[in-house]
Amino acid sequence: MSSRRETNDGTFFTGSFGIAEWRHPGNGQSKTNKHASAKRSREHVSAKRVRKNFKIDEFEESPFSESGEKDRYLITYADLITLLLGLFILLYTASNLDVQKYEKMVNAIGNVFGSDHKTIKIFPEKELPVTTPLTSLKSEVNNLIEKNNYSSSIKLEENSRGVTIHILEDIVFPSGSAELKKSSKIVLQQLAAIIRRLPNDIRIEGHTDNVPINTYQFPSNWHLSVSRALNTAYYLMTEQGLDPEKLSIVGYSEYKPLESNQTSDGKAANRRVDIVIIK
Numbered sequence: 001m002s003s004r005r006e007t008n009d010g011t012f013f014t015g016s017f018g019i020a021e022w023r024h025p026g027n028g029q030s031k032t033n034k035h036a037s038a039k040r041s042r043e044h045v046s047a048k049r050v051r052k053n054f055k056i057d058e059f060e061e062s063p064f065s066e067s068g069e070k071d072r073y074l075i076t077y078a079d080l081i082t083l084l085l086g087l088f089i090l091l092y093t094a095s096n097l098d099v100q101k102y103e104k105m106v107n108a109i110g111n112v113f114g115s116d117h118k119t120i121k122i123f124p125e126k127e128l129p130v131t132t133p134l135t136s137l138k139s140e141v142n143n144l145i146e147k148n149n150y151s152s153s154i155k156l157e158e159n160s161r162g163v164t165i166h167i168l169e170d171i172v173f174p175s176g177s178a179e180l181k182k183s184s185k186i187v188l189q190q191l192a193a194i195i196r197r198l199p200n201d202i203r204i205e206g207h208t209d210n211v212p213i214n215t216y217q218f219p220s221n222w223h224l225s226v227s228r229a230l231n232t233a234y235y236l237m238t239e240q241g242l243d244p245e246k247l248s249i250v251g252y253s254e255y256k257p258l259e260s261n262q263t264s265d266g267k268a269a270n271r272r273v274d275i276v277i278i279k
Helices: 036-053 073-095 099-112 133-148 182-195 221-238 264-270
Strands: 020-023 030-033 154-158 162-168 202-206 247-251 272-278
Touching: 133 154, 133 162, 133 182, 162 182, 182 221, 182 272, 202 221, 221 247, 221 272
Parallel strands: 202 247
Antiparallel strands: 020 030, 154 162, 162 272, 202 272
């Protein structure tokens, strides 16, 4: 066996056991080192113990745990939004059903299964009539005309402006006057009961024939036509309860005739007051 020692002056001494010893020259303390292989083995065991006893900081998320536990509700929320989107797409598709495509699809399916029956109609052949306020107005006014024999004095017309009720002069005004007759108030009362319920604006229009007038009260046909429209509207507003905000008046004098002014019948038709229910 051989050995090597270090004396107090710092030299080594050795032995045959494969161990090298070192002694501090001052205090005689020694530190023993084993071979490199034994040293690495001890370091490996020590590292394992350190990892085993190592504690993860409670504030740091573990790399081995499942991340995102606190955000798992987002998965449920995303599923809900997806289902809602699908529902709205189906509703939109159902609301925009193409009848022609539907019929082709049904015919194709019928041919596949050997059926030659006709396509079932999902909509009626004829649309049901839609009742509007103006449609109801025309029906009621026509009933009023027939019931009271007003066919020669009240005319009904519908055009782009709306529904116009022509009331001729002989039933509402004396010739050359703008004062309402007593009998004309009964007619206006019956008409007011019909048009009062309408939401439409109402315009009262005064008309004359082409015969000039020049009196102290009415210097021209303009004055006469406006006065007739004004008195009619004022009576409907104050006595029959029509909304003043819906009423307006206009005078056309002789410039909006219904008939030719070359005949007496034509002139009589042109002397009138029109109640226009505007669309």
